[in-house]
Amino acid sequence: MDVIVTPTPKLQGEIQALSSKNYTTRYLLVAALAEGTSTIYYPAHSEDSDAMRRCISDLGATIEEDDEKIVITGFGRHPRDVKELDVGNAGAVLRFLMAIAALCPEVTFINRYPDSLGKRPHDDLIDSLGQLGVQVEHREGKLPITIRGGAPKGGKITVSGAVSSQFLSALLFLTPLLEEDSEIEVLNDLKSKVVVGQTLEVLEQAGIVIEASEDLMHYRIKGGQRYEAKEYVVQGDYPGSAAVLAAAAVTQSDVTLHRLMENSKQGERAIVDVLRMMEVPLTHENGIVHVQGNGRLKALEFDGDKATDAVLAMVAAAVFAEGTSRFYDVENLRYKECDRITDYLNELRKAGANVEEKRDEIIVHGRPEGVEGGVEINAHYDHRVIMALTVVGLRAKAPLRIKDAHHVAKSYPIFFDHLKALGANVEWVE
Numbered sequence: 001m002d003v004i005v006t007p008t009p010k011l012q013g014e015i016q017a018l019s020s021k022n023y024t025t026r027y028l029l030v031a032a033l034a035e036g037t038s039t040i041y042y043p044a045h046s047e048d049s050d051a052m053r054r055c056i057s058d059l060g061a062t063i064e065e066d067d068e069k070i071v072i073t074g075f076g077r078h079p080r081d082v083k084e085l086d087v088g089n090a091g092a093v094l095r096f097l098m099a100i101a102a103l104c105p106e107v108t109f110i111n112r113y114p115d116s117l118g119k120r121p122h123d124d125l126i127d128s129l130g131q132l133g134v135q136v137e138h139r140e141g142k143l144p145i146t147i148r149g150g151a152p153k154g155g156k157i158t159v160s161g162a163v164s165s166q167f168l169s170a171l172l173f174l175t176p177l178l179e180e181d182s183e184i185e186v187l188n189d190l191k192s193k194v195v196v197g198q199t200l201e202v203l204e205q206a207g208i209v210i211e212a213s214e215d216l217m218h219y220r221i222k223g224g225q226r227y228e229a230k231e232y233v234v235q236g237d238y239p240g241s242a243a244v245l246a247a248a249a250v251t252q253s254d255v256t257l258h259r260l261m262e263n264s265k266q267g268e269r270a271i272v273d274v275l276r277m278m279e280v281p282l283t284h285e286n287g288i289v290h291v292q293g294n295g296r297l298k299a300l301e302f303d304g305d306k307a308t309d310a311v312l313a314m315v316a317a318a319v320f321a322e323g324t325s326r327f328y329d330v331e332n333l334r335y336k337e338c339d340r341i342t343d344y345l346n347e348l349r350k351a352g353a354n355v356e357e358k359r360d361e362i363i364v365h366g367r368p369e370g371v372e373g374g375v376e377i378n379a380h381y382d383h384r385v386i387m388a389l390t391v392v393g394l395r396a397k398a399p400l401r402i403k404d405a406h407h408v409a410k411s412y413p414i415f416f417d418h419l420k421a422l423g424a425n426v427e428w429v430e
């Protein structure tokens with residue numbers, strides 16, 4: 001399914017931010033790793049969170065769900081002897097479960113998205129699992145991957161954080177369940193460090209004790225711990241909301257988003273500060289962001305690694321700013337659903353934006369007068385490319401047709417419904 005985005009000068013209205021994808025996947029996992037019954041209120045509904053639901057159910061968790069909550073009885077440290085798992089296109093779900101699969105005799109992760117997740121590298125985690133004595137069969141570090149767990153005991157592990165923080169998070173979920181104590185040392189930098197803060201927060205809520213160094217590069221984890229069954233409440237999602245806020249910033253707008261906590265550990269809450277630095281009129285109080293866009297934005301420089309899943313939306317806003325913006329320290333955007341530097345900038349250029357790339361930077365020469373539009377956009381299987389190009393389409397001179405826009409459902413199935421509710425001219429077409 002494609003979406004046609006027709007230029008829309010004005011957005012107005014109020015929406016409830018969707019629930020956080022990253023917290024939902026984590027709460028589902030820690031609930032599955034507990035032995036009793038946990039309740040998660042307001043879990044996200046998207047392809048990625050559904051992938052975690054499906055996999056923990058295959059691994060033996062019992063799940064009951066209604067409109068408000070999901071009730072999970074976990075399998076503790078004894079997952080069912082499942083042969084195959086399908087994580088869809090969800091990187092975090094795959095990486096977290098590759099580690100948990102070490103508790104199973106043999107599990108194969110299938111390759112359902114050969115052109116997206118199928119291209120992403122997992123070598124660093126494979127290497128760390130190897131240090132625990134776990135055998136991993138793979139195709140040059142990529143899917144399909146078979147994990148032969150045996151019975152890892154714990155011990156000293158190193159993991160590279162240069163490509164993704166998800167490898168470290170995966171080891172942090174596994175090691176408390178092992179018989180012996182573990183020590184993890186992160187090598188070569190740690191990208192998306194803020195997301196590890198979310199992992200540690202959720203582990204603590206689940207009753208797990210981890211000693212982490214202040215720089216998040218060293219960890220001591222006691223073995224033989226048990227995840228406690230708990231009640232969790234999922235907060236609003238900043239990465240998805242970043243695209244809605246960027247849309248409000250590039251138009252004449254009066255847009256209010258609820259459920260966005262000021263003190264959230266999501267790095268992508270930086271979208272609010274970035275838009276403020278771009279001189280977009282907005283307020284953020286009591287979990288409510290209110291944007292009154294006037295279409296004028298100023299360029300800025302920003303360390304994108306602090307808000308990895310909001311960078312594409314920030315770049316989309318910068319396309320219309322006065323001056324040249326620079327988003328640096330973003331190399332690991334190349335290892336996401338697509339190469340979010342080269343592939344994304346190609347699509348932006350097609351739409352008429354003036355952008356340049358370096359290995360680890362995106363540079364945007366703003367065009368406050370608007371971009372041409374009138375072209376077809378390749379979504380590259382990437383929900384964040386789809387959302388960001390939608391923002392650009394709202395202020396183009398002619399409509400954009402975003403091919404295969406249904407992949408937006410990876411994280412934000414109702415993105416276009418939300419934009420429509422704000423008055424955006426967006427239409428699904430076959």
Ligand SMILES: O=C(O)C1=C[C@@H](OP(=O)(O)O)[C@@H](O)[C@H](O)C1
Pocket residue numbers: 022092163164165166169191192195308309332
């Ligand atoms: O741990 C997580 O849930 C995530 C970590 C980040 O990935 P990287 O650590 O690979 O940057 C982020 O981009 C992804 O959407 C979710």
Ligand SMILES: C=C(OP(=O)(O)O)C(=O)O
Pocket residue numbers: 089090091092093309336337384411
């Ligand atoms: C990169 C993302 O997710 P994942 O790595 O879990 O596939 C994302 O949500 O933008």
